[in-house]
Amino acid sequence: MSELDPNVHPDAKREVEILAAESELYAPAAEVVSNAYLPDYLALRQSALADITAFWDARATEMIDWYEPYAQVLDDSSKPFYKWFVGGKTNIAHNALDRHIKTWRKNKLALIWEAEDGEQRTFSYFRLWQEVNRFANVLKSMGVKKGDTVTIYMGRVPELSIAMLATAKIGAIHSVVYGGFSEQALASRIEDAQSKVLVTCDGAWLRGKTINLKDIADEAVRRSPVVQSVIVYQRTKQTVRMEQGRDYWWHELMALPIASSKCTSEVMDAEDPLFILYTSGTTGRPKGVLHTCGGYQVHIATTLQYVFDLKDDDRWWCAADQGWITGHSYIVYSPLILGATSFMYEGSPDFPYPNRWWSLVEKYGITILYTAPTAIRGLMRYGEAWANRHDLSSLRLLGTVGEPINPEAWRWYHRVIGKERCPIMDTWWQTETGGFMITPTPVVPLKPGSATLPFAGIDADVVREDGTPCDANEDGYLVIRQPWPGMARTIWGDPERYVQQYWSDFAKQGWYFTGDSARKDQDGYFWIIGRMDDVIKVSGYRLGTAEVESALVSHKDVAEAACIGVPDELRGNVIHAFCILNNGVNGSDSLADALKQHVRTEIGPIAVPAKINFVDSLPKTRSGKIMRRLLKAQVLGQPIGDTSTLAD
Numbered sequence: 001m002s003e004l005d006p007n008v009h010p011d012a013k014r015e016v017e018i019l020a021a022e023s024e025l026y027a028p029a030a031e032v033v034s035n036a037y038l039p040d041y042l043a044l045r046q047s048a049l050a051d052i053t054a055f056w057d058a059r060a061t062e063m064i065d066w067y068e069p070y071a072q073v074l075d076d077s078s079k080p081f082y083k084w085f086v087g088g089k090t091n092i093a094h095n096a097l098d099r100h101i102k103t104w105r106k107n108k109l110a111l112i113w114e115a116e117d118g119e120q121r122t123f124s125y126f127r128l129w130q131e132v133n134r135f136a137n138v139l140k141s142m143g144v145k146k147g148d149t150v151t152i153y154m155g156r157v158p159e160l161s162i163a164m165l166a167t168a169k170i171g172a173i174h175s176v177v178y179g180g181f182s183e184q185a186l187a188s189r190i191e192d193a194q195s196k197v198l199v200t201c202d203g204a205w206l207r208g209k210t211i212n213l214k215d216i217a218d219e220a221v222r223r224s225p226v227v228q229s230v231i232v233y234q235r236t237k238q239t240v241r242m243e244q245g246r247d248y249w250w251h252e253l254m255a256l257p258i259a260s261s262k263c264t265s266e267v268m269d270a271e272d273p274l275f276i277l278y279t280s281g282t283t284g285r286p287k288g289v290l291h292t293c294g295g296y297q298v299h300i301a302t303t304l305q306y307v308f309d310l311k312d313d314d315r316w317w318c319a320a321d322q323g324w325i326t327g328h329s330y331i332v333y334s335p336l337i338l339g340a341t342s343f344m345y346e347g348s349p350d351f352p353y354p355n356r357w358w359s360l361v362e363k364y365g366i367t368i369l370y371t372a373p374t375a376i377r378g379l380m381r382y383g384e385a386w387a388n389r390h391d392l393s394s395l396r397l398l399g400t401v402g403e404p405i406n407p408e409a410w411r412w413y414h415r416v417i418g419k420e421r422c423p424i425m426d427t428w429w430q431t432e433t434g435g436f437m438i439t440p441t442p443v444v445p446l447k448p449g450s451a452t453l454p455f456a457g458i459d460a461d462v463v464r465e466d467g468t469p470c471d472a473n474e475d476g477y478l479v480i481r482q483p484w485p486g487m488a489r490t491i492w493g494d495p496e497r498y499v500q501q502y503w504s505d506f507a508k509q510g511w512y513f514t515g516d517s518a519r520k521d522q523d524g525y526f527w528i529i530g531r532m533d534d535v536i537k538v539s540g541y542r543l544g545t546a547e548v549e550s551a552l553v554s555h556k557d558v559a560e561a562a563c564i565g566v567p568d569e570l571r572g573n574v575i576h577a578f579c580i581l582n583n584g585v586n587g588s589d590s591l592a593d594a595l596k597q598h599v600r601t602e603i604g605p606i607a608v609p610a611k612i613n614f615v616d617s618l619p620k621t622r623s624g625k626i627m628r629r630l631l632k633a634q635v636l637g638q639p640i641g642d643t644s645t646l647a648d
């Protein structure tokens, strides 16, 4: 376990701000409380914690339809491999679509989409259901069966959601790879999931330019030749190479008679796999977090309902990308399960101008906006005049996720966007948790920068290395003490790594370790400090130092590399890399640029280091582990602390 790192508070300014924010309390307005889905949430939260299985049992019947009821809520006989809703039969596509078609919701808008160039498309529940059925039949005709994996690599288009839902409908397992990833990231994820089918796009729009996704997909398939068929959705109409017998156009397949608009959802066991989502960990190898069909649905539907208080007349905008867990849980699945209307925007927040998002809020009458601190800070930078040009009065709730929100950005979001009327739901959770874990609901008094309290039925705490609880305001390890339905069930193909990664630090107590440090204040409010492992959050994106390091050493001139996260006002953190070059190669600005470009093509633009330093040696322990902590202390000009394990 990593020792508590004194450098996790490198940003002294943030520290001072947080101390001030701790005593700043925003109580909900009376009308917010009286309109809330659960006005007495705080009382319910207490009783839920006393008996978590009773709480989740009630939610599973309230939120979800089951083809066959479950016999047991929680099976903890093979810890930490918990099973939820044992014996229950369900399908997420049934709850998200099939069941709504039989009600008035058939005609309700499920999805409103706006392209970066302003084009609009809308899908009623009926139309979305038909499209999903048709694509499900296409996948079947390609030989995809229950339990097979399908890799999806697309831009932010409705067809990405359709492909996910269609895969789930036929009982296959999707692995969505974020469209901002590049060749090697995609190749290694295809390889690990052993997908025979890849769904992609010709290209994606970004800031008025197109990115050729098909080229990247081709290169990834060349590196991971398990793929037999590639389905290409035409988005940008740019010229792409189509390989005969392997590549098929989405629109051509959807026009064939096999693409019938009727398709029965496969009956799935609650514990059958639903999807794999790769995330960054402590090694360079991708880590396929596995979620299953039953508990995941219960968790995401409950949390969205309680926290964002969705009502039938809401227009929900989760401004994430479907390719991350936030998109899986809160763009694609839970809004549909609740029968809500979602809005989705393809492009950048500030394209063509910094008012794009605010104009969309006004144009579509968005009532709830959920985004990341980095986006807020990015838009804040342009000044409030851009937001003030628009009527934002439709908004009633705001949300944030992905990294700690600094109180200054929180207050700006609250005042300039929410006009001091809209409570901000700061939701702490992870790819591994499936859904929200520490979060307020609209009735919880807020403190800027705090995710407030563990959600109902979630048993979170901040503890010392030996498991004893921390005192108020003492930094410690953020742990979850009891299982929850949306928890990851394993790491795809590597159950040992699952146990080692999440359940070994507090094995004696049987607790899940999140990898985050946090503290609780005197009111029991949680303040997340940040990652304690080699994971870096850059603009809210989760990256592993090891991934960036292996991309760097795959360059012919680099012998060894180490990466660290350095605090950044806008992006939360940026990456600094330290490279030892091969004999005879000299460091130069042009080589640094070439290395950045190399990381961009291997992993993607989000992983590009902000700074590359050429060094002769790296600080290592006697056992050969790079001491990134020392590099970080040096960059931040801080005391280097204990160096007794340093090799030389």
Ligand code: WTA
Binding pocket: 279, 325, 326, 400, 401, 402, 403, 404, 405, 426, 427, 428, 429, 430, 431, 432, 451, 514, 515, 516, 528, 530, 531, 537, 540, 541, 542
């Ligand atoms: C961080 C994203 C502070 C945290 C859903 C966690 C947060 C990691 C918050 C998971 C928040 C997420 N406040 N930190 N509200 N939300 N984090 O898997 O460090 O991409 O461990 O899931 O993001 O990142 P992931």
